[in-house]
Amino acid sequence: MNCPDCGNERTHVIDTGTSADGTSVRRRRECQRCSFRFTTYERPEWESLQVKKRDGTIESFDRQKLRAGIERAVEKRDVVETTVTALVDDIESELQGREARIVSSSLIGELVSENLRTLDKVAYIRFVSVYKAFSEPQEFLRELDAVLDAELDDFDASDSSL
Ligand SMILES: [Zn+2]
Structure with a gap:
């Protein structure tokens, strides 16, 4: 995923954890160019409720x-x-x-x-x-x-x- 700040393609994961409700994976990322830090969430895509x-x-x-x-x-x-x-x-x-x-x-x-x-x-x-x-x-x-x-x-x- 591109850096939301400078758009650079190279970011790396500095921390990985599970969300409080246990339904998603939380990743703390850092841009390798500008050092901007942000968080991404990864969850399964459910078609239905x-x-x-x-x-x-x-x-x-x-x-x-x-x-x-x-x-x-x-x-x-x-x-x-x-x-x-x-x-x-x-x-x-x-x-x-x-x-x-x-x-x-x-x-x-x-x-x-x-x-x-x-x-x-x-x-x-x-x-x-x-x-x-x-x-x-x-x-x-x-x-x-x-x-x-x-x-x-x-x-x-x-x-x-x-
Ligand atoms: Zn950046």
Whole structure:
């Protein structure tokens, strides 16, 4: 790569490392003519969106998988199929709109929970209980309390408007 400062073709690598998220190689370079120093990043070019899972493995974004997770949460709830499709569309376009070609599975989890929380509280609780994989019953109860508190606030608000 040519020196960004003087355009000289000869630069050499003075340091090589891995980026903080482990998805690219960072190289510190120095121009052999003007001694200008700059950094280059080398990363694989993904054609499609990739998901980095909690165990560090990377797989292609799978719309069906996302949909299956949402469907499981809204099972037997009063949520129609078109709503699920709209939700999947929203989340997918939110992810595709990001500059990063690799998104974490936890980001997807957060997006789904945010959306389910406003859509259907039971579905939300079902989803987070799987996604957050509660290790302690107290954690689950805390989450449930937070939802119930919000529900009471809603109730108070509608009550006072009567
Ligand atoms: Zn130079």
